[in-house]
Amino acid sequence: MAITLIASLSLCHAQDAQMGALIGQSLSKLQEDSSPEAFQTCIAELKRIDAMYPGSAAPKFYIALQSLNFSVMNPHAEQTEALMAEAEQAIAQLEEIQQTDQSDICTLKGFLYMVRIVQDPAVNGQRYYLDVMNYYEKALKLNPENRLALQLQQKFFEGMNQR
């Protein structure tokens, strides 16, 4: 199940323009090269941006998103568990930031459980299936225009139908 790179811009609206440019610059490298090494470099750059703007939600959002993107494409890679832990930590940090869009948090949580299912469908399918559904539904309830949630939900349905 491959998830295309989606840049949810909602988080960046209120953020510093320079930070947005840096994030865009970092993410754009993945358009040319989506190898595991390129992902890791991108995530490392996003963490550097996060260190520059420690109170901002956007770098954390993209750290989580790109960590999950890598994990869903490489569910059993050597680095995947570490990146899943990065994603969990970034989501926890986002929840601490008052202004974070709750729809985005729900989307990331749904994505996290979705990766767990991709890693071990037999065991985790039954355990996390409803969580994935509920988080995407909640994300779309809170923001019906959340394209990332829509696209991930669609991918999840496609994946389920293939099973």
Place this chain on the structure above:
Amino acid sequence: MKHFVTTLILALTTLCGAFAQTHINGTVTDGQGPVIGVNVFVVGTLDGSITDSLGRFSFVTRQTGELTLRASMLGYEDYSTTAESATLRDLDIRLNEKAASLDEVVVTASTYSIGKSNQIKTMDALDVVMAGNSCGDIVAALQVLPGTQKVGENGKLYVRGGDSEECQTFVNGMHVLVPYSTNLEGQNQRGRFSPFLFKGMSFSLGGYGGEYGQALSSVLPMETTDVATSDKLGVSVSLLDWNIGGTKAFQRSSLSFNADLTDLGLYTKLFPDRCDWTRPYRKLSGEAQYKVDLSAKSVLKTYAGYDWTSVGMLTEGRKLSMQEHNVYANATLRTQVGSGCTLFAGIAESAVLSDIDDALVSGDHYHNFRNEVHLKVELQKRFNPLLKMSVGVEDYIRNSVKTYEETGYQLDYHLFAAHWDAQVRIVPHLFLNLSARGERVSYNREWKLMPRAMLSFVPNTRFQASVMAGRYSQTPEDDYIARGRKEIRQSTADHLILSMQYGSARTLLRIEPYYKWYRRLPLLADGTCTADGYGYSRGFDIYLESAAFLKNLTVTAAYSFNDSKRLYLDYTDLRTPEYTSRHNFRLTAKYALGKVILGLAESYASGRVYAAGTTPFYNSLDANVTWLLHPKVIVYASLNNILGRTNIYQIRPDGTPVGATRDRFFYIGIFVSLKNNKAYDISNF
């Protein structure tokens, strides 16, 4: 010309500055070897690199002068150094492992969690339904865990040598006065709540914090599901119960209902038992929930449930007839009131009205009404990753009326309690939970202060060891308070528990020895009740869960040893309570075979000691099958006690054995989702 030269020099200087580069390189280790994947960078820039398989890094930055270099990796403390750029070469960086904070560590000592959590033992509602011999009953499902006691004549929870009343149930933090559906003496009672109500349960076998009180042995806190995101409607049918439930989801809230009728009339006709029923067991239940997300950090949950039970049987020449009305409702609000600060407020009402005709002799009438209002407020504050605290107050307002022929009593009292809890990481890997609970009972104005503590050593994610000690209290049952009045004081139990746990991805092993000292237990003598009873309970529990033996197979094994003695109620000497067995063993296996899930459970308990003799051992081999027939249809069937052993539960004073009313129990049910966008979701609530 002079102006041109000046301009040229300035331009060259600017160009040289523009292309000045500093080469930064080095190695990152953690004392044991190179660390791979460390993000090493110049703070405030994107310049940096990731360490390779030998821990090496190398990059070029255009920054000059004094720079701050940072090395960052999950699980390690950040490393930072500020120095002249030219000196940042051939660096030897050593990272220190980051000790887990309170948020990252879940101490599981003496607790089994069910639901979605980071804790080791995880089952969801479907697992509860599919547990070997549970038939969808939470209480029966919990009895596969160590520390629980098999007491077949009522099916209630008995934990580590404690009576069933010593285990108390809480829904969203609020107390439930009677968590069981009722039945006649000697008949199995089920938990009154559906497993689908809850997203998580946390069954503590002792050593719990100050938040919970009025439970000498154990607590079962359960958390209801969150606001539903979509509409649901479903029905289920079996040989003995019919159910319909549904949910309407709104933008930020959801409203659910559930109605259930249990009638053993048809079942008893198909599979007769050893009882002479005059009126088959019937229970009509209705439940409703309204939950609303008031904001991103505030949630209001309300629940109301009503059960009506009716049953009658012919026994010893009497036409025993019973009816019960059981109401439970609660409302809780949890909201964030500041940074890291959460406020909880709740109110719960429990009311149980029971009437029995021909209770002891023909023509008599027994009437009992019990009511409890539970009020609670709690404030939790996370000061930093190393310290959390909570304080709370609560009040239990209780009244009960009991009449039997010309005798009876009316009892009104309340119990005020306050608690304080602190969780602190003393040093890396060492955690301390300290709590204190104070209680005052109005009927004898007695104050009681109970300290509790747990020290945990958590060196890594696989192993943890804890030692717990604390004092717990509970008011005796209303009958004994009514008899003893001011003489009867709260019973206490002092717990000392050691817990050791090892868990890998697919295997969990836990060993817990414990010792409990009971004091001030109710003791009956000459028609009055005093608080002169006492006793002890000691033993150990071993629990193993593994999914490592075979793909799609999960096996659990639980063994409990208990040595318990007490002088209480009508005992004339210190002796083993009738409900305890010295040895309890449970083995379960669950195997998924495509869309069919097979379950097997074996339960063994050694004999129970009565004044007139000891019962034979208890043994039951149970099997079940769940068939995911269609995304909207699930079929479940189970057969308890396949071997058909006639289990004996009691020995009467005249030596007559009293056993199960039927040897085997067969159940088949079909669960259908009429409206639900999720496959295999049989929860309509």
